[in-house]
Amino acid sequence: MRRLLLAGLVALSLAACEREDREYRPDPIVTETPQKIALTTLSPGDTPPITDLSDMGAQYTANAYHVSQGKKWFSAFNCNGCHSNGGGGSGPPLMDDKWSYGGKIENIAQSIREGRPNGMPSWRGKITDEQIWELAAFVLSMSGNVTSDVANGRNDDMAGKPPENMTPQQPPQPGGQVPKSAESPQ
Amino acid sequence: MSWPEALDPKGPEADAVAGLIWSFTGLCAFIWVLVMVALAVALIRRHRQSEDPLAVTIGEERRVEWIVGGLAVLTGLIVIGLTFISYGAQARIFGLGGGDVAIDVIGHQWWWEVRYPSDTASATVVTANELHVPVGKLVRLRLTSTDVIHSFWVPSLIGKADLIPGRTNTLAFTADRPGVYAGQCAEFCGLQHTHMGIRVIAEDDADFTAWKAGQVAAAHEPATPAQAAGKAAFLSNPCVSCHAIRGTTAGGTLGPDLTHLASRTTIAAGTAELTRGTLAAWIADPQGMKPGTNMPTMKLSAADLNTLVDYLMGLK
């Protein structure tokens, strides 16, 4: 019983520590974290695609400071120019459950870093890798896939939509949706 | 040791407040001394006292009642007097109309965006963390914030005013002699409230006009191959996402405008004096100099860093 209590306290304390840490300097400073990601759910044979992911993403989606910084970068780097506040425009919506290139945080980070066909710019080298991960964590929170104690509250600005910490979770559905801007004929 | 800045005024408004500080301090110190003397006498004097603690002389009590009552009235009068002295100073500081120079100061976490608006868009000066003002002219600041509440405080020149998101506050002052006056943010605004300094440089009219003209011009072109390489490095690194250098394709608005970085005297809102070394240190590891700042620590090669610094130090 005592051990259970102790384990509970330790878990609680670690969770709290992780969420609240203001990690302003990545350690070490890397330009890119190697991940082996699949862009599709298809793979020959019975098994799903083989991936090799580091756990980078988890440390960002568990940390409120990183998700909050991600929100800051979203408007600073004009993501809302194409994606609005997640509702999409010339870019696809980010607050739904349909992900063209996969909805895990590693996929989102890769989309931001590499760019995607038909309009998503590549941000490699133009923002730091840390910022890319923070943005990816924020984008994930727009579909409610970041726990509500970590996700952001309302804007201190005009309210475009309900805050991320009140967004119901929409787990990513496999397969995506071609954005309207990419449908032909124009 | 020099006088504290609030008591070393360099402008008429600060002077009015300094005078107020001196007069209030003098009067309050005098009152304190009087009360302490009364206390000391009360404690030291020989007291005649009967065995029965409830035996108090009615006459004595009445006399003391009158004294205390009188002192209460005197306190009231002093307080009323101080109130009117304060109102007088208030009128001298807040009642200033007009203004020869208008400057917009917009607070960010943790730097000051400084704009000199103009009817002609191309004549607008955009800089950061430093104000130049002409000596002897009334400067009117319009203060607001994009994020949290900050406070503009240059004690040598004027009292402070808050920069509050959603409001525009005004501050008016005159610098009556040339000099460099340092100030700092005076409202807790987060991790680097500590390193949000501001500099006001008062200069005579000619220098001020020359400075303004220099600021309005586009960025200096690279003069040496190293600077050219530095400009290329700037445009192909994360710098370009956050900073603007007018005259190049860099148009970021998150961080301070760098068009005339080298004309400023400090780096990172007063964290350090601007030199090659501090600039290099800042770019190499901003989180080391100002932990928590929004400028990320980037991985730059030594060559890139060197040429970048060369280029930026040429942006006078």
Next chain:
Amino acid sequence: MTLQGFTSAQANTDRGPRDIGQPIEEVRARLSQTWASQGGLWGWLTTVDHKIIGRRYIITAFVFLLLGGVLAAVMRAQLARPESGLISPDLYNQLFTMHGTTMMFLFAVPVMEAFAVYLVPLMVGTRNIAFPRLNAFSFYVYLFGGLMIWIAFALNIGPDIGWFAYVPLAGPEFSPGKRADIWAQMITFTEVAALATSVEIVVTVFKQRAPGMTLDRIPLFVWTQVVTAFMVIFAMPAVMTSSTLLILDRLVGTHFYNPAEGGDALLWQHLFWFFGHPEVYIIFIPATGMVSEIITTFTRRPVFGYLFLVLALIAVGFLSFGLWVHHMFVTGIAELGASYFTASSMLIAVPNGIQIFCWIATLWGGRPKFKTPLLFVIGFLIIFVLGGLTGVMLASVPLDTQVHDSYFVVAHFHYVLIGGAVFPLLGGVYYWFPKLTGRMLSERLGQWNFALAFVGFNVAFFPMHILGLAGMPRRIYTYPEASGWGTLNMIASIGAVVFALSFVLFLWNVMASLKRGAVAGDNPWDAPTLEWATTSPPPPQNFDRVPIVTSRYPLWRHPDTLPVGTGLALDTREIVLTTVVEGRADVRVTSPNPDIWPFITAVVVGVTFIGSIFNGWVALVGLVPIGIGLIGWGWPSGSVEDES
């Protein structure tokens, strides 16, 4: 012992045998048994004895004082040298937030409430505080709130937004995570506790005074606690509102403080400071009561100007609600409005001055006995008057524009809070320690305690006035070498070390005296008020027989035999209620027995409050167990209440 019975012509024996003049030993034995708390853990959790709860409150508050003091010591270590790398900015922000929050919400107000809870029933001559179970509940809620925020601090969820948490910095966008929510909810805990004790104090003082204690025979300490209680009742709702709106903004997405959607960042400041200014008087006024009592006893004469002092107290109580905008002079509010607050902020110097003059007049007329309590009162007079005068300076708008949010203000409020509240409190501890524990604190250690505290405090805080004028703002974790602030900061840090040592000495004195202090009799100081009429420490029933009061200074008026009344029940807990103004004996009512429900309800309230930080629905769902707790608490006990 003159006896005056309470029984009406028709003896009411529903509550069992009564005290009809039996030998005092028998009365004492039976009452001690009736009023005793049970033993063991169950007894600890169920007690409703105001003395036990008051003692717990005092000890807990002092623990928070020491914790807050440790934080301050760490901050001064960091600031002693320019560009020191001891503490990171994030930790420093948490340090000063926790220091301010602990001192203001967990120490200063609770310790004054604690002394009220312990002393007021004794001073007014009754057996227990009004609503004793609410008293127990209030202690548990306070304890849980304090534990919550300190455990959170240890877990890295401690708040880092400053003790007054301005928005938008404390808002959802600029304060990610749960830190600000923990802070806001801690406020809810401590304010519930404060409101509960205030209600108890008001009712105790108005209805449970000893017969014969008319309004103008109430001890000054009790007057201060009543005025404070009323101030709490009017001020605390404002901060509860502001913190609740903050939690709503952060958790649920409301826009109270969002200027872009129709809210206002200044709304926070108005709501908070409407509470915040009376808060400092809530801390200061009970201390003035302690000063009055100590001066009376140690000059061995009635305090001068009782009526002046009471009226001044009430004036301060009212006036303090009209000053709050002086915290907002630089926010760009209208000049005319600001000018009004200059006038009102300066005006409050008048009633405060009247109190100072009355005390000095008392010292003048009496023969001071320079024991430690009086030394602390003298220290109070020296330090508080200086702080009050810098307050008059700050009331001026132009002056404030220079020194607002600088170390000048830090110096000012430490002078008025430490000088005006902590010094009288320490004097009060030295004064009432014999009554609470039955032992005297060491006089020699006490004098050293005072000397170190006085010197250390002044060396630590006086230089801060100059630092503020030199441009050093508040809440910075370091400063450049070139600023020239290094020397004064070093001096301040050295003073802080000396001041901290004085508390070490204080602690040592308390610990040693608890075991080896001289045994104190009922009235070691020859003081006049009723708490000294019973044993040290008092028996569970406080008084074997309820005193009849014929003077403002009962033990001086009747040094040999105090008139008492008989007629209360011996085997059930019974107290007598008196009329509000004249203190005529009115009704006898029962006082509750020990009960577990206050503890259960406090636990449930605590869980609800803490849970609602993470999920808003918990606040609603939690109403069910809270309701159950309250029903269990309020279930009728079957006692017969008097009709007349």
